[in-house]
Each structure stands twice: as C-alpha cells, then as structure tokens.
Amino acid sequence: MRVTKDSEVRKNELIEAAEKLFSINGIANTAVSAIVKEVNVAQGLFYYYFKSKDDLIDAIVAKYEKIICNNLNKDLTMKSFDDDLDKFINNVTNVFDDILHNFDEDKLDAIVNKSLKQTKIEASKIFQSILEEGVKENKIEISQPKIYADIIISGIADLIYKGLNEASKIKEIVEDLIKRR
Numbered sequence: 001m002r003v004t005k006d007s008e009v010r011k012n013e014l015i016e017a018a019e020k021l022f023s024i025n026g027i028a029n030t031a032v033s034a035i036v037k038e039v040n041v042a043q044g045l046f047y048y049y050f051k052s053k054d055d056l057i058d059a060i061v062a063k064y065e066k067i068i069c070n071n072l073n074k075d076l077t078m079k080s081f082d083d084d085l086d087k088f089i090n091n092v093t094n095v096f097d098d099i100l101h102n103f104d105e106d107k108l109d110a111i112v113n114k115s116l117k118q119t120k121i122e123a124s125k126i127f128q129s130i131l132e133e134g135v136k137e138n139k140i141e142i143s144q145p146k147i148y149a150d151i152i153i154s155g156i157a158d159l160i161y162k163g164l165n166e167a168s169k170i171k172e173i174v175e176d177l178i179k180r181r
Contacts, residue, residue, distance in 0.1 A: 011049045013039045015063065018056050026107035027057065054110075061114040068119050071095050072126055081134035088130055089174060092123050092153070093167040096160040120157060124149045131178065140178045152177060 005013075017038035021030040032053055036043045050056045072095055075087045099119060105112050124146070131145035142148050156170055164170065 010039075010041070010045070011059075014041075014046060014049060015056065015059055019060060022060075022108055022111070023104065024107075026104075027053070027110050057110050057114065060111055061118060064111075064115055065118050065122070068095055068099075068115070069122055072119075072123055076126070076130075078129060078133060081130065081137045081139045084130045084133065085174075086171065088127060089156075089171040090167045092127070092156055093160065093165060093170055095119060095123070096157050097165045100157075100161050101165075116157060120150075120153050123156075124153045127153055134178070142178060148178065 014035060018030070018035045021034055021038060025034075030053075032046050033043060035056075036046050046056075050059065072088070072091050074091050076084050076091075078084060096116075096119065099112060099115050103112050103115075128145045128149035131140065131142060131148055134140040135142060135145065152174055156174070159170060159173070
C-alpha cells in the first residue's frame with residue numbers, strides 16, 4: 001500500500017537520508033538512487049523536490065544556515081558595542097569551529113564550502129552592525145565598517161581553520177585590529 005505524506009515531511013526525509021549517506025560515503029560517492037532507496041520512494045519523487053544533487057546540497061546548506069544565523073546572533077542586543085563584541089566573537093568562533101571541525105571536509109566538501117561562504121556573508125553583516133555601533137558610541141574609529149567586517153571575518157575563519165579556536169585570543173587580535181579608543 002502506498003503511503004502518502006505531507007510534502008515538507010517527504011522533502012525533509014530526502015534531506016535527512018542524503019545527509020546520512022553523504023556523511024558515510026561522501027557526496028561524490030552517493031548517487032540519487034541510493035538516497036531514494038534509503039527513503040523507499042521512486043526516483044522521480046526526488047526530482048519533484050530537487051532539480052539535481054546540487055539543488056539538494058543547497059537545501060542542506062539552507063537548513064544549516066538558519067541554525068548558523070541563530071547561533072551568530074545569540075545574546076546580541078545591538079545596544080552595547082563592548083558586550084556585543086564579546087558575545088559575537090564567542091559566537092562566530094563557535095560557529096566556524098563547528099563547521100570546520102565537526103564535518104568531514106573530505107566527504108562533505110561542497111556542503112562545508114557553501115556553509116563557510118554563507119556564514120562569512122552573514123557574520124560580516126552582523127559584525128558590520130557591531131562596528132557601526134562602536135563608531136556611534138565613539139569606542140572605535142574606522143571609516144569603512146563593511147570592509148573591516150569582511151576582512152576580519154575571513155581572517156577569523158582562517159585562524160580557526162589553522163587551529164586557533166580560543167575566542168579570547170581571537171578577541172585580542174580583533175581588538176588590536178580595530179584599535180579601541
């Protein structure tokens with residue numbers, strides 16, 4: 001007997017099956033046929049929800065993007081530069097550390113790379129707002145907060161990739177770069 005499920009439930013089943021198989025076999029070594037077999041549905045149903053495996057990867061990244069955005073914004077008030085800077089450095093350090101060290105980069109390279117790219121974009125937007133807050137409060141003097149945010153966020157990601165994942169040390173580096181008053 002055929003089981004009919006809600007469209008979002010079925011789509012999420014395909015995403016979860018893909019995540020499981022990708023983590024075991026890698027993205028390149030996981031065929032669409034294996035994903036649909038895992039969910040026990042016809043292959044045509046996969047293409048009803050996704051144009052391709054790349055489209056599925058984008059859906060997985062979008063799923064994590066929501067979680068990442070929540071984690072980047074955790075406890076930020078956008079009312080106090082000093083408090084927000086401390087909290088944000090902790091948040092961004094944890095997020096990049098999770099992405100870079102909790103996923104098997106060899107097997108999940110497309111997901112890791114797309115997640116890193118999206119995280120850098122989102123983190124830069126938030127950090128730009130924090131820097132603008134610092135300028136407004138006369139705590140720092142920088143003329144181009146967006147450029148500073150982009151450069152510093154990329155630098156933080158690179159430092160974490162290279163093994164420096166202590167928020168306190170990263171905070172010292174960031175503070176040195178923006179030279180508080």
